[in-house]
Amino acid sequence: xxxxxxxxxxxxxxxxxxxxxxxxxxxxxxxxxxxxxxxxxxxxxxxxxxxxxxxxxxxxxxxxxxxxxxxxxxxxxxxxxxxxxxxxxxxxxxxxxxxxxxxxxxxxxxxxxxxxxxxxxxxxxxxxxxxxxxxxxxxxxxxxxxxxxxxxxxxxxxxxxxxxxxxxxxxxxxxxxxxxxxxxxxxxxxxxxxxxxxxxxxxxxxxxxxxxxxx
Amino acid sequence: xxxxxxxxxxxxxxxxxxxxxxxxxxxxxxxxxxxxxxxxxxxxxxxxxxxxxxxxxxxxxxxxxxxxxxxxxxxxxxxxxxxxxxxxxxxxxxxxxxxxxxxxxxxxxxxxxxxxxxxxxxxxxxxxxxxxxxxxxxxxxxxxxxxxxxxxxxxxxxxxxxxxxxxxxxxxxxxxxxxxxxxxxxxxxxxxxxxxxxxxxxxxxxxxxxxxxxxxxxxxxxxxxxxxxxxxxxxxxxxxxxxxxxxxxxxxxxxxxxxxxxxxxxxxxxxxxxxxxxxxxxxxxxxxxxxxxxxxxxx
Numbered sequence: 001x002x003x004x005x006x007x008x009x010x011x012x013x014x015x016x017x018x019x020x021x022x023x024x025x026x027x028x029x030x031x032x033x034x035x036x037x038x039x040x041x042x043x044x045x046x047x048x049x050x051x052x053x054x055x056x057x058x059x060x061x062x063x064x065x066x067x068x069x070x071x072x073x074x075x076x077x078x079x080x081x082x083x084x085x086x087x088x089x090x091x092x093x094x095x096x097x098x099x100x101x102x103x104x105x106x107x108x109x110x111x112x113x114x115x116x117x118x119x120x121x122x123x124x125x126x127x128x129x130x131x132x133x134x135x136x137x138x139x140x141x142x143x144x145x146x147x148x149x150x151x152x153x154x155x156x157x158x159x160x161x162x163x164x165x166x167x168x169x170x171x172x173x174x175x176x177x178x179x180x181x182x183x184x185x186x187x188x189x190x191x192x193x194x195x196x197x198x199x200x201x202x203x204x205x206x207x208x209x210x211x212x213x214x215x
Numbered sequence: 216x217x218x219x220x221x222x223x224x225x226x227x228x229x230x231x232x233x234x235x236x237x238x239x240x241x242x243x244x245x246x247x248x249x250x251x252x253x254x255x256x257x258x259x260x261x262x263x264x265x266x267x268x269x270x271x272x273x274x275x276x277x278x279x280x281x282x283x284x285x286x287x288x289x290x291x292x293x294x295x296x297x298x299x300x301x302x303x304x305x306x307x308x309x310x311x312x313x314x315x316x317x318x319x320x321x322x323x324x325x326x327x328x329x330x331x332x333x334x335x336x337x338x339x340x341x342x343x344x345x346x347x348x349x350x351x352x353x354x355x356x357x358x359x360x361x362x363x364x365x366x367x368x369x370x371x372x373x374x375x376x377x378x379x380x381x382x383x384x385x386x387x388x389x390x391x392x393x394x395x396x397x398x399x400x401x402x403x404x405x406x407x408x409x410x411x412x413x414x415x416x417x418x419x420x421x422x423x424x425x426x427x428x429x430x431x432x433x434x435x436x437x438x439x440x441x442x443x444x445x446x447x448x449x450x451x452x453x454x455x456x457x458x459x460x461x462x463x464x465x466x467x468x469x470x471x472x473x474x475x476x477x478x479x480x481x482x483x484x485x486x487x488x489x490x491x492x493x494x495x496x497x498x499x500x501x502x503x504x505x506x507x508x509x510x511x512x513x514x
Contacts, residue, residue, distance in 0.1 A: 046240035062426035157331035161430030179345035
C-alpha cells in the first residue's frame with residue numbers, strides 16, 4: 001500500500017490521461033458518427049457510398065492496426081502527429097464507425113410516418129433530419145450508444161502500446177516493482193477503469209429512462 | 216437501406232440539385248484521393264520497385280509476412296476453440312441449479328467483461344512472472360483472449376439457451392431426461408443454431424483482438440512488418456517502410472472482411488431456415504457492439 005501511496009501521482013496522471021483521451025475521442029466519434037449516419041441516409045449517392053465505405057473499412061480493421069497507421073504509417077507521408085493526438089484520432093475515427101451504425105439503426109427505427117409528415121409540411125431533407133428524425137433516433141439508441149462508449153473507454157487501453165502513458169501503460173512501466181507492488185498497481189488500474197465505466201453505465205441508464213419515448 | 220423515407224422521389228428541380236451535389240461530392244472525394252496520391256508520389260512512395268519488394272522472395276519479405284500471418288491465425292484459432300468450449304461451460308454454469316455455481320460463474324463473467332482485454336494480457340505477461348509463472352507472449356495473448364472472450368461468449372450462449380421455448384425443456388423432462396441430457400440433447404443443439412451468426416461475429420472480434428499481440432511483442436503481422444522495417448532501415452533508410460506497413464494492414468483488413476462476409480452469409484442462411492426463422496432478436500452482452508453487433512441487429 002505504501003508503494004501505491006508513493007505512486008499515487010503516477011496513477012492519478014494516468015487516470016486523467018485515460019479520461020481525457022476517452023472524452024476527446026468520444027466527442028470526435030459522436031460528431032463524426034452522426035455525420036456518417038446522416039450521410040448514409042442522404043439523397044446524394046457519393047455521400048452514401050463514402051460513408052458506407054468508411055464504416056465497412058473501420059469496422060473490419062483491428063484498432064491496433066488503426067493506431068499503428070496513425071503513429072508509424074502517417075509520418076512516412078509527412079503527417080506527423082503527437083502520440084496523444086494520434087491516440088485521440090485513432091480511437092475517435094474507429095469508434096465513429098460504430099456510433100454511425102448505432103445511430104443509423106436508430107434512424108431506421110423512427111417510424112416512416114414521422115419523416116413523411118415532416119416532408120408533407122414542407123421541411124427539406126436537412127430540416128426533417130435535424131428537427132424530427134435525429135432527436136427521436138438519438139433517444140432510441142441511447143443504450144447501444146452507451147455500450148459503444150463503454151467499449152471505447154476499454155479500447156483506449158490500446159494507446160498503451162503506442163507511447164501514450166495512460167492507465168494500462170503503468171503495468172509495463174512499473175514492471176520492475178516486486179510482486180506485491182505490481183499486483184497493487186494492477187488492482188489500482190482495474191479500479192480506475194471501473195471508476196470511469198461504472199458511472200458511465202449508470203448515467204446512460206438514467207438518461208435512457210429520462211428521455212425514453214412512449215410509443 | 217430500403218426505400219428512402221427521408222426524401223421524396225426527386226422531381227426535376229431536386230434532381231438537378233442532387234446532380235450538382237453528386238458532382239461536388241465526387242469532386243471532393245477525387246480531390247482527397249488526388250491529394251493523398253500526390254503526397255505519396257511526391258515522396259516516391261508509388262514507385263513500382265518499392266512495392267515489388269513485397270513480392271520478391273529473395274528479400275525474405277513474403278516469407279516473413281506469411282509466417283507472421285500464420286502466427287496471427289494460430290493464436291486466433293487456439294483462442295477461438297478454447298474460448299468457445301470454456302464459454303459453453305460457463306454458460307451452463309451460469310444457468311446451474313446451484314446458487315454457489317451461478318454466483319461464482321457470474322462473478323467471473325462480469326469481472327472479465329468489465330476490464331480492458333489489454334489489461335488482462337498485461338496481467339498475464341507482466342504480473343504473473345512475479346509469482347514464478349512465466350507465460351510466453353503467445354501464452355499470455357492466447358490466455359487473455361480466452362479469459363475475455365469466454366466471458367463474452369458465455370453471455371451469448373446463455374441468451375441463446377434462454378431463447379429456446381420453455382416447452383422444449385419441459386417436454387424433455389417430462390419424458391424422463393436428466394438435466395445433462397436436456398442440456399446437451401435438447402437445448403444446446405437448438406441454441407447453437409440460433410446463436411451461430413452472433414457467435415461467428417464474436418469470433419471475428421477475437422481475430423481482430425489478436426492484433427494486440429503487437430503490444431506485448433508476439434510475432435504477429437504488425438510486429439513482423441515492424442521487425443522487417445527495423446531490419447531494412449539501417450541498409451536502405453526508410454525506403455520500404457510505408458509499403459510494409461500498408462501490406463500488413465491490408466492483410467488484416469482482407470481477412471476480417473472475408474470473415475465478416477462469412478458471418479453475414481451464415482446469418483442470411485439462418486434467417487431463411489424455417490426452424491430458426493421465428494426467433495426474435497437475442498439480447499447481446501454489453502460489449503459485443505464494438506464487434507459486429509450492428510451487422511446482426513441493425514436491420
